[in-house]
Amino acid sequence: MKIGELATRTGCPVETIRYYEREGLLPEPARSSANYRLYAEPHAERLRFIRHCRTLDMTLGEIRTLLDYHDHPRQPCNAVNGLIDDHLAHVEARIEQLQALRQALATLRSRCNGEADSSHCGILQELAQPASRDLPVEAFEPSHVPGPHGH
Amino acid sequence: MKIGELATRTGCPVETIRYYEREGLLPEPARSSANYRLYAEPHAERLRFIRHCRTLDMTLGEIRTLLDYHDHPRQPCNAVNGLIDDHLAHVEARIEQLQALRQALATLRSRCNGEADSSHCGILQELAQPASRDLPVEAFEPSHVPGPHGH
DNA sequence: GCTTGACCCTGTAGTGGCTACAGGGTGTTC
DNA sequence: GAACACCCTGTAGCCACTACAGGGTCAAGC
Numbered sequence: 001m002k003i004g005e006l007a008t009r010t011g012c013p014v015e016t017i018r019y020y021e022r023e024g025l026l027p028e029p030a031r032s033s034a035n036y037r038l039y040a041e042p043h044a045e046r047l048r049f050i051r052h053c054r055t056l057d058m059t060l061g062e063i064r065t066l067l068d069y070h071d072h073p074r075q076p077c078n079a080v081n082g083l084i085d086d087h088l089a090h091v092e093a094r095i096e097q098l099q100a101l102r103q104a105l106a107t108l109r110s111r112c113n114g115e116a117d118s119s120h121c122g123i124l125q126e127l128a129q130p131a132s133r134d135l136p137v138e139a140f141e142p143s144h145v146p147g148p149h150g151h
Numbered sequence: 152m153k154i155g156e157l158a159t160r161t162g163c164p165v166e167t168i169r170y171y172e173r174e175g176l177l178p179e180p181a182r183s184s185a186n187y188r189l190y191a192e193p194h195a196e197r198l199r200f201i202r203h204c205r206t207l208d209m210t211l212g213e214i215r216t217l218l219d220y221h222d223h224p225r226q227p228c229n230a231v232n233g234l235i236d237d238h239l240a241h242v243e244a245r246i247e248q249l250q251a252l253r254q255a256l257a258t259l260r261s262r263c264n265g266e267a268d269s270s271h272c273g274i275l276q277e278l279a280q281p282a283s284r285d286l287p288v289e290a291f292e293p294s295h296v297p298g299p300h301g302h
Numbered sequence: 303g304c305t306t307g308a309c310c311c312t313g314t315a316g317t318g319g320c321t322a323c324a325g326g327g328t329g330t331t332c
Numbered sequence: 333g334a335a336c337a338c339c340c341t342g343t344a345g346c347c348a349c350t351a352c353a354g355g356g357t358c359a360a361g362c
Contacts, residue, residue, distance in 0.1 A: 002338080002339075003338090003339075004337090004338065004339080013320085013321080014338095014339090015320075015321060015322080016319085016320065016321085018340095018341095019319075019320060019321090023319090032339095034327080034328055034329080034339075034340090035327085035328090035339080035340065036328080036338090036339055036340080037339085037340090054319090056252060056255060056256060056259070057249075057252055057299045059318080059319090060318075060319070061318095069272070077263055077272035080263065080272050081260065081263055084256060084259060084260045085260065087256060087299070088253065088256045088257065088260065090299045091249055091252055091253050091256060091299045092253060094249055094299045095246060095249045095250060095253065098242055098245055098246045098249065098296070099246060101207060101208055101242055102239065102242050102243060102246065104207060105207055105235060105238060105239045105242060106239065108207070108235060109232065109235045109236065109239065112228055112231065112232055121220070121224075121228035121231050123228070123231050123232070123235060144299060145249070145297070145299020146296070146297020146299060148208045148238070148241045148242045148245045148295055148296020148297060149208065149210055149241070149295040149296050149297050149347080153309080153310075154309090154310075155308090155309065155310080164349085164350080165309095165310090166349075166350060166351080167348085167349065167350085169311095169312095170348075170349060170350090174348090183310095183357095185310075185311090185356080185357050185358080186310080186311065186356085186357090187309090187310055187311080187357080188310085188311090205348090210347080210348090211347080211348070303362100304361105304362085305360105305361090305362080306359105306360090306361085306362100307358105307359095307360095308357100308358090308359090308360105309356105309357080309358080309359105310355100310356075310357070310358095311354100311355075311356065311357095312353105312354095312355085312356105313352105313353090313354095314351100314352085314353085315350100315351085315352080315353105316349105316350080316351075316352095317347105317348100317349085317350080317351100318346105318347100319346100320345105320346090321344100321345080321346080322343100322344085322345075322346100323342105323343085323344080323345095324341105324342090324343085324344100325340100325341095325342095326339100326340080326341085327338105327339075327340070327341105328337100328338080328339070328340095329336100329337085329338080329339095330335105330336090330337085330338100331334100331335085331336090331337105332333100332334090332335085332336105
């Protein structure tokens, strides 16, 4: 099967498939005489694995690690559990940050009733203050789970 | 005050201050005879405004809009409310996505007890399936709030 | 007057995970 | 032989920074 068919079968854009190949997540497939990539079912399975992990917001690095366990299955799979647990902890931390964010935004929103002109807007006045009262310190620490503008 | 002092006063890295200037969020300051940037208190206030908005996970585009209302305060501030409401909606949508994600990861985690070697690991087997059973369709739609790996 | 070291400058490249071209080749159908 | 869908490589762009490289400036200490 050519790359377009793999793309429609897996729901993954053609450009992204080529990107995964460049990144070493998908092996280089055979080529036709016209230099077209030719895939078989194992490629589709591996790509579905990758896409499944991506819908779980794993990084390509995490996925590479999982694929490595998959490709070399002699090791005990505690490490797989550990990776999932770590990722789960990241997601939970990010949920807590976003909940604090939501609270801060709701408070901010309540500063203005929308009637005045913006020179008296309580929101703009509030934003001119330092942020320390809104959010706990953890909200500023690096996380490996994206915030509201990702995806 | 030079850029280093502004940085320590606002908690914003020097490189980031120069970046905001390049992006047009901070006006170009005066320069000393040695071509050093020289800031005054209004610059610090504006930078605090920007950093406060960033801790609320607003994009630089959203912040630019708010700064514009701040700089041209004749308009009614309904638009400010609208921007905050939209942002709040993004954050809430992202929280729901991440909660679905957490559920999917917890289910995945329960597939393996860590005893077997990874060729029989239920997690790896599960990941080789298509993702459709785990997550609702909305989890794949674009959001403007980052997922677990941001920050 | 010379060195050390902290600070400042510009410009460029890298991060992640794609996405979107530009500029070309291939293959099928009419 | 023309139209059109598909394929190829390579490069640049997205966001919000971050991290250099390679240089200039300035005050303190010897």
